[in-house]
Amino acid sequence: MAVVGAGVSGLAAACEIARAGRKVVVLEASERIGGRLLTHALADGTTFDLGGQWIAPRETMPRVNALLERYKLRTFHQVDSARMDLTTHKLSTLSRMTKAEWEWFLAKLDELAASVNVEAPAETADAKALDSVSVEEWKRSNLDSPYLRDIFDQIVRTEFTLEPKDVSMLYFLFCVKSSGGIETMFSSDGGSHTMRVAEGLAALCDRMAAELGDRVLLGYQVYDVIQRPDGVRIVAEGAIIECERVILALPPNQTQRIDFDPMLPRRRMWLMQRLEMGTVIKCFALYETPFWRGREVQVVAPELIVLDHTLDASTPAEGDRPAHHALVAFIGGDDAIVWSDRSPEERRAVVLDSLARVLGPEALHPIDYFDHDWLAEPFIGGGYSCYAPPGVVTAGLEDLAKPIGRIHFAGSETARAYQGYVEGALEAAERAAQEVLTALVHDTV
Amino acid sequence: MAVVGAGVSGLAAACEIARAGRKVVVLEASERIGGRLLTHALADGTTFDLGGQWIAPRETMPRVNALLERYKLRTFHQVDSARMDLTTHKLSTLSRMTKAEWEWFLAKLDELAASVNVEAPAETADAKALDSVSVEEWKRSNLDSPYLRDIFDQIVRTEFTLEPKDVSMLYFLFCVKSSGGIETMFSSDGGSHTMRVAEGLAALCDRMAAELGDRVLLGYQVYDVIQRPDGVRIVAEGAIIECERVILALPPNQTQRIDFDPMLPRRRMWLMQRLEMGTVIKCFALYETPFWRGREVQVVAPELIVLDHTLDASTPAEGDRPAHHALVAFIGGDDAIVWSDRSPEERRAVVLDSLARVLGPEALHPIDYFDHDWLAEPFIGGGYSCYAPPGVVTAGLEDLAKPIGRIHFAGSETARAYQGYVEGALEAAERAAQEVLTALVHDTV
Structure with missing residues (x-):
């Protein structure tokens, strides 16, 4: 074998x-x-995951939890679930009316997601229609405010590391439903961002x-x-x-x-060709102090920010080992292609600058910085995963697993x-x- | 080198x-x-091209004509320019009102195509917007009649061997303009379907x-x-x-x-990944007589037809060699994937059946039949070409040629x-x- x-x-x-x-x-x-999966270790043994990082509790992810137990690996809780990025900022500044539009839109998404057959998404009622449009197209028909469209784009880009035009609406809804609804895409409590592995x-x-x-x-x-x-x-x-x-x-x-x-078989070749690998660069910045905690996200010149998504990635103290204060940020979608072609120095500069525009000038002076450009992995070519563009789910995505x-x-x-x-x-x-x-x-x- | x-x-x-x-x-x-390019020769030396087949006159295609001359290869005119397929049939049966809608649509397409910068399509006014939609999406906003939508789909499928959802509207318009307008996509007089090569x-x-x-x-x-x-x-x-x-x-x-x-560079990798190879099977059927000539195209049970496009592929008599009466037909787009996975016998049967539904039962009894499944070519993977889906032209398609x-x-x-x-x-x-x-x-x- x-x-x-x-x-x-x-x-x-x-x-x-x-x-x-x-x-x-x-x-x-x-x-x-x-x-x-790829782990970066500091000299004192503290680890940061340059690839897959978070897991959910046993109730939702039994297999990975069982395996961690088999090998006696230790988990700890994600320090602070708050996102510190442009999306969070934008959501916090919505006017009453825009907030109502957003709530309506989320409700509509959840309602539509509820109709998806998770076991066999291609057999969802209305599967053909939902799979024939991209998330971009659907958004344009269902969301008027350009401001809300931006927010939604950023959420899609964060989840799929592709642009909304690249992802099938049916596939998006399938992911929304199988991860427990649209709200969990913002929160990391109990969801897929709950826990990390010490090693x-x-x-x-x-x-x-x-x-x-x-x-x-x-x-x-x-x-x-x-x-x-x-x-x-x-x-x-x-x-x-x-x-x-x-x-x-x-x-x-x-x-x-x-x-x-x-x-x-040609249909299998076609399926593999049509699935698109996401594009992402994952960046870590370590600081003397967690200066961002308790601070409100402020945004200066949002158009210059390349990060879709920023989270606290700090590690707690353990035995002799001190706590480390860290941020993890993602460059995803089309921006990742642009910044993959630049030098590591330029990338570091633009990431720190983006963090500073959201969290303040302290972000410009980390004590350590490292990132991983998944596009540069010759036998992977991107991350997090390959996703379905329009037309692929109903053309037999599930056949991908057949021997x-x-x-x-x-x-x-x-x-x-x-x-x-x-x-x-x-x-x-x-x-x-x-x-x-x-x-x-x-x-x- | x-x-x-x-x-x-x-x-x-x-x-x-x-x-x-x-x-x-x-x-x-x-x-x-x-x-x-791949040529099938009969025992008497008559040739049929299983791949690229037609060329345009010297005025539009100087290089290929010069090369034919260098090697003293002989050209002859495409016997009969009339298409004998479902599209032609449908166009011939339009009511006065539907015909007016169609004319309006073609005029709109030509008007839009005229605005394209052929030298640098990405610099067309409104390039971003035109490149952000698929031909499918644009069609739905600009063509109401389901009957006309079908006709248009078939034309797009014939040109690109992909489905309308797979092709960028800007790229489509670029091709329309560089081939001299939408009308030339129907006619083969003076266009890219004018001449063939005897050898x-x-x-x-x-x-x-x-x-x-x-x-x-x-x-x-x-x-x-x-x-x-x-x-x-x-x-x-x-x-x-x-x-x-x-x-x-x-x-x-x-x-x-x-x-x-x-x-x-990652942008180049991305460009190459995003371009999609068309899918096509090219089929020839030879007959005792050109029974289809002068006959009106009649269609029985159009939903069972798998051919996008059928042309007369007869060769004239030359010296001792008799004329051969032939039809060439194309299975393109998603249908090509389906029929690539079937046996050659099943494919022959469905092709002849489709021809018979359009041209009459004589089509069921050819004296020879052969086809070429371009999807089965391991180092090509399809045909005619790789085409641009939405978002690729404005992302730097022309860079594909840069050393x-x-x-x-x-x-x-x-x-x-x-x-x-x-x-x-x-x-x-x-x-x-x-x-x-x-x-x-x-x-x-």
Whole structure:
């Protein structure tokens, strides 16, 4: 058995297969494991997650919580749930009338989201119509105030790291409903932004990789997957692997770079091509003091701000280790493309300047700054996830998970729920591993 | 010097470089040359083009005409310019009122197209607004009759082999204007459907490849392009090539599958990702007699027809060779994906059935049938071309042609005019070859 991709989904699938006593090897194109999880550690061991960072409590995300427990990793609560960005500021300054329009709009969104069939979004009543428009188009028909349109754009960009024009309205509603309604997109209490992992979320991958040991091979980019009646041949950089079955645990934009023989069904190729990888740069700034706490968000020259979304990312003191006061901010959507092409120095300058425009001049003088440009990851190409533009959900998005002969598919994008989250990556891994284990019994009988 | 891709653009660029006395090698991933040109020959030598087929006269397409002359290839006129499809039928049955609405709509389209800056579409007045909507969206705001909407859909699908929702309104208008107005999209007199090549259009590629001889290498898929201050290293299947400069003459959807070191600027990656390759299956049916001539198009059960576009593809008698009576039909857009996944037998049956619904039951009994599914070409993935969805033209589509260090770009998609045509492929080849020859002089001084 081979698994392609050593992100959380690939590693989890490989662990399940190994635990079932089957041989397995994990081929990873890049020189590190973890995929969209990546943890930055300070000298004193304090961690900041440059990729996936937050998780929800066990009630909503059982798999990731169980895995953290298995490896005895420790969680702590997100320090301060308040967002400190342009959106929050704008929302706080709404006039009574504009506020009423906004409330009406949110209610309408929630009402529409309630109609979505989460198990099978393509079977939602009115699915065709909702999937034929982009969020942008729908917004223009349902929201008059340019000010509110801006706010809504920013929320969409924060959730999807794409522009509203890039996302299907049906897909958006599906995400709204599966994350518990539009309000939870603003709050981090009990939602997907509730908890962090002391060792960093990427520690999950380190532990799984350690369990797999030398069965994880780095620097093995896969070029061809050749399927024959009796097995699969995988042609990778520097190796040819023959195995019974393979799990591809890659984002769809990377899966489509592999040559398949025989070719994959065209509808599957089309699905993978149409899904769009979000674009995001995640930035951390550390400060002597949490100067922003208790302060009202003030905005100077909002048009110069490149950050969609800013949160407190401080870590509490623990034993000898002091607390660290940190902000995490995101450049998402089209801005991420622009700033990915600039130098790290320019990026640092514009991020700190943007923070200062919202939180005051103290933001210009961090004691540490680091960021991660997910667009620059050659075997990922963006983040957080691949999302559905108009026309894709009703054209069979759920087929993305279906095996094709001896090829199985994992990766967060193939999950039924929490697509784009670690929870979704683990659900997909479970399903793919189960498919393979069942098939292997069958194959050898 | 290396050129990647042995389609018409890559071969033409390589020929120019070779003629200038420079060393050159052409790396082609597949086992044939020609790219999106492919000619099927009958036993008696009569040819039918499974890919690019028609050209316009010298006044509009000077380059392809000059090249045909250089190689002494013979052209003949498209036998019968009348289209014999559902669209033509529908247009012929319009009521006086619906006809007036249609005329108004065409006039509006032409008026809007007239405002487009063909040299720099992104600088068109109102470019942002026109590029922010799809053709679908614009149609819905400007065309009320569902019947006319259907007709318009079919025209868009015929031109772009994508659905109206997939194409930017600005890009559509740019194509309308550069092909001389909306009316020429129906007619083939003097337009891009005027002439054919007796030896088949792919003979152009055969002649260029013959000129290059063993400098064309088949089966050399390129995986990596590594750029260093003193040259380029190309890692291909079975070979590593070191050279001064490289021309990538691939469609953008294939260029983005190569790993670049250093990575390409993210905006370029984004442009290539966002362009969408059309989907098309081109089908030929040959008959004893041209039973359709002079007959009015009749349509039975239009909802069962999968063909967007049907033309007479007959060839005249020549010397001992008899005339052949043929129809050419296209399955385009979303239908092409569906029928690409079916068996050749099912496809033949549905194509002939569709022809019969329009032209009568004689269509069910051809003396020969063949088709080409462009989606099944592993290193092309569709046809005719990659087109711009909303947001791409104004985000810098023209940058697609700009060299990046020692990497140059050809391919029809990088042309200034006639993108997606052989003429555009040749223009791009000329430009890229010129860039390289100038740079080589510079490099060695």
